[in-house]
Amino acid sequence: MPKTVQLRTYTIREGLLEEWAARWRESVVPLRLKLGFGIGGAWLDHERSRFVWVIWFEGEETFEEANQRYWASPERAAMGLDPSEYLVDRDVRVVEQVY
Numbered sequence: 001m002p003k004t005v006q007l008r009t010y011t012i013r014e015g016l017l018e019e020w021a022a023r024w025r026e027s028v029v030p031l032r033l034k035l036g037f038g039i040g041g042a043w044l045d046h047e048r049s050r051f052v053w054v055i056w057f058e059g060e061e062t063f064e065e066a067n068q069r070y071w072a073s074p075e076r077a078a079m080g081l082d083p084s085e086y087l088v089d090r091d092v093r094v095v096e097q098v099y
Helices: 017-034 063-072 074-078
Strands: 004-012 037-045 050-057 087-095
Touching: 004 017, 017 037, 017 050, 017 074, 050 063, 063 074
Parallel strands: none
Antiparallel strands: 004 050, 004 087, 037 050
16 A cells, blocks of 8 residues: 555634643544554644644555554553534544655
């Protein structure tokens, strides 16, 4: 399967940007890495209360299949992290690296 890269931009509820970033870093990152995803970085846009990150997957299964495996995993359920408590909006785009 070819490498799939996503640029994800989340608009976070006012006042929760730092909390979201900390919980994402502590919980989401380790599990994503354990399940074979790569993370190219994450950025905070304080002015717009946005969280921007890059994630990719390259393996035998598609990104969508790997993502379903992530969401269905017992580790994800045990996180107790419900994105709807933090996210007002999300924009997920598949992008192609040119440099």
